[in-house]
Amino acid sequence: MSTCLALIEIVDSCNLACPTCFADSPAGTGEKTDFVPLAELQERIDGVIRRKGKIEILQLSGGEPTLHPQFFELLRWCREHEGIDYVLVNSNGVRLARDEAFGIQLREEVEYGRFQFYLQYDGDSTAERILRGANLQELKVRAIERAGELGLPLTLAMTVIPENLGSLWETVALGLCYDHVRGVSFQPMFGSGRVHGGGPRLNTADLILSLVEQSGGKVRFEDFTPLPCGDPNCATIGYLLKVGGGVRSISDFVDFGTMQGFLADRIRYRLEDLVKCGCESEPLGQLLHDLEMDERHTFRLFIKPFMDGEDWDEDRIDRCCTHVIRPDGKLDSFCRYYRNGGASVFRKTPTTGKLA
DSSP: OOOSEEEEEOBSOBSSOOTTOTTOOOBOOGGGOEEOOHHHHHHHHHHHHHHHOOEEEEEEESSOGGGOTTHHHHHHHHHHOTTEEEEEEEEOSHHHHHOHHHHHHHHHHSOTTSEEEEEEOOOSHHHHHHHHSSOOHHHHHHHHHHHHHHTOOEEEEEEEOGGGGGGHHHHHHHHHTOTTEEEEEEEEOOSOTTOOOOSOOOOHHHHHHHHHHHTTTSSOGGGEEEOSSSOTTTOEEEEEEEETTEEEEGGGTOOGGGSOGGGGOSSSOOHHHHSSOGGGSTTHHHHHHHHHHOTTTEEEEEEOOOOOTTSOOHHHHHTOOEEEEOTTSOEEEHHHHHHTTGGGGGTTSSOOEEOO
């Protein structure tokens, strides 16, 4: 299957100790940072490019990737690499909010149009205490504002649990206040790392119903479509349009139902819809590409329900296009990798280095 996004963990450590970390990252900063040496990261990334061709989106993750002592060298290398189109950085925003020098250097090292922050943002303060162990809302808003001051685009990445299900539109409304916020990625919490399942489970339908209800008519059911690559149950995408100083439903202008064959029958998908990467298919793939390019007028709503042992679907794994570059250099489905323990299964091998 095609790889639409390749994620690589560049550090094992984090400057937060979230109770729900799906990577189970231990705390550590400065000399206690546990990181993957730059040369090893480059070899693993190059290995994927040699085997699979150009990486459309490379996502730097961890731990907290901005803690890597050679973070800017890696960014520079990615920027200059002909085999990497776009770089995303998964971040909790702590360094961006607090370290002025870090932000200035970041602005100098990235190329606009080929870089974006995926900023962890949980919205509701009660949910944030459950997920992160502290109220970090002021820090997160400062990180958003700092990114705007530096001209850095970002997406808000919201882990959704019952406690913040009622705050979905509030998060969207916050993002719409900033021109540099490109959208919100909603990710229902799944069992991995420090999360061991149990309790209420949310799915894509729960989130769409809540968004439509909370938006007061600004979002409609017709605004969403399965992302046309991988399995149709893996990701759902929608857009709001910024028009004339206001926000309009995309379904005022586009009928997704006429642009994707399997939308005519959501129960029985056609084989040809499932075996190809629809990101390259017409006409929906081209439309989504055009919407992503029109960042001044579009705002993305992305729902990504990762799987764990309680809702495992092997067919989805077979068609997965969101992959992790493992410490051994092989690609693995994101859901399978973290279900099986993620980087923790490799921690007994000498694949990481520590600052001397």
